[in-house]
């Protein structure tokens with residue numbers, strides 16, 4: 259019998275469907291074998307797993323957009339998959355709350371063992387202008403956005419023939435961060451823009467600038483110096499400008515501003531730094547180390563807990579040499595196996611294992627059929643390293659189907675010119691219109707507060723109480739606003755809104771409302787006044 263959920267068997271809930279989370283769930287599935295003595299639920303924002311090492315290749319289109327993602331349901335055969343955002347974790351009650359789906363109601367998932375594998379985030383806080391103007395590069399959406407943006411910049415530059423300053427901005431591409439991901443992004447971007455620029459009659463490829471900004475004396479600090487220097491020389495030969503010992507400090511829509519005051523005119527700024535721990539973990543009363551990562555024991559338990567485990571980029575895992583494990587896919591997958599083993603040992607009884615993976619080596623692609631690699635102490639660079647890089651990652655892709663897709667994309671890429679299609683994916687994320695019929699409920703008492711509504715036409719009633727015994731609190735009509743209370747107080751809805759007539763509303767999602775309220779104190783104050791007035795009327 260499960261202690262945490264009251265179910266007949268223990269439940270393991272894994273948060274995050276990246277390398278750490280997915281490989282933990284896979285190892286747990288394997289451990290289940292023919293038995294059924296515990297259940298596994300994995301919660302992830304997307305319904306797919308991203309093979310991040312190949313993400314930079316999406317920029318140039320050398321692999322298809324979905325070649326390096328695998329649907330979670332194809333990977334996980336026995337675990338239950340919840341495609342939702344994790345919104346909160348209550349460690350005392352052992353419950354995870356996930357975001358509303360089509361119904362604005364909280365979904366709560368109880369657990370006996372909790373695995374935190376939420377990765378890290380690119381955090382631009384404290385760097386003026388970066389949240390607005392710099393593009394992160396972490397997931398498939400980021401890669402697609404960057405690719406589309408770069409193609410748009412080229413399209414615009416080919417039209418704007420006479421505005422020299424604008425052309426300079428459009429044809430300069432800046433990447434901040436000289437670690438693996440920054441270098442791979444800069445290399446792919448450089449290859450791509452230089453290759454496709456020849457397809458635009460209005461662009462002279464000589465006008466293209468790709469700049470890599472890095473705060474240390476050399477790029478790829480994770481690698482041995484000779485390999486990093488090889489990478490530097492190669493990138494420079496291909497036209498990448500290196501700005502070493504310089505740090506990106508702020509940005510505007512047209513400039514990347516460095517700490518020393520240098521300004522690089524650009525309309526495309528990608529930043530792969532700084533990486534911060536997941537914001538959800540910040541608020542949890544768990545042991546945290548440098549950079550806010552969760553401190554674990556060598557068995558992968560979060561220090562001071564019995565049933566909370568952490569793996570991957572969000573975890574600070576000790577290794578036998580005394581240093582924490584680096585945040586790489588290689589380490590995340592090994593941690594996942596140890597974590598799953600130890601959870602099964604905790605459920606069934608048995609010995610725990612400790613994480614003692616020492617790292618097999620490092621590899622980084624430099625585009626244009628070259629790479630740098632350091633494997634089992636052996637250092638290689640150039641074409642052989644590139645071949646090794648591709649072979650290793652191809653074999654590491656989960657499933658033969660994906661391997662086949664990637665291999666055929668790579669083969670075609672050797673023969674065909676890069677694709678130039680700009681996918682316009684603009685969907686309405688902000689303010690939207692909604693229509694309701696008489697009797698329909700906009701939301702129910704107890705639902706999650708996920709947006710604010712403005713009545714355009716029609717009428718509704720605000721009701722309180724159990725169905726059948728509801729009391730009408732007030733009426734709403736055109737020009738009135740409702741739904742503010744749950745947003746301002748971060749609580750669930752305290753009343754039900756049901757339409758009396760057909761009603762049209764404007765719907766503003768919680769995030770956009772929070773942004774407006776944070777920057778317009780008068781707006782926030784006026785909503786608080788409405789809220790207090792309503793609360794006063796409700797209590798009479």
Ligand SMILES: Cc1cc2nc3c(=O)[nH]c(=O)nc-3n(C[C@H](O)[C@H](O)[C@H](O)COP(=O)(O)OP(=O)(O)OC[C@H]3O[C@@H](n4cnc5c(N)ncnc54)[C@H](O)[C@@H]3O)c2cc1C
Pocket residue numbers: 273274275276277278279301302303304310311312313314342343344345375376377378395396397438439442536538569570571572585586587588589590621622
């Ligand atoms: C461009 C790039 C290239 C890289 N190249 C290499 C390489 O060559 N070799 C290597 O070893 N490593 C590489 N890495 C690093 C490697 O990808 C990471 O170390 C690894 O992905 C960490 O796995 P993770 O599961 O901890 O985190 P992630 O892979 O980031 O997974 C976290 C998951 O949690 C989900 N999530 C986050 N918040 C929520 C929420 N609130 N609700 C629901 N789900 C949520 C995310 O959607 C994601 O699926 C690269 C990384 C990048 C960005």
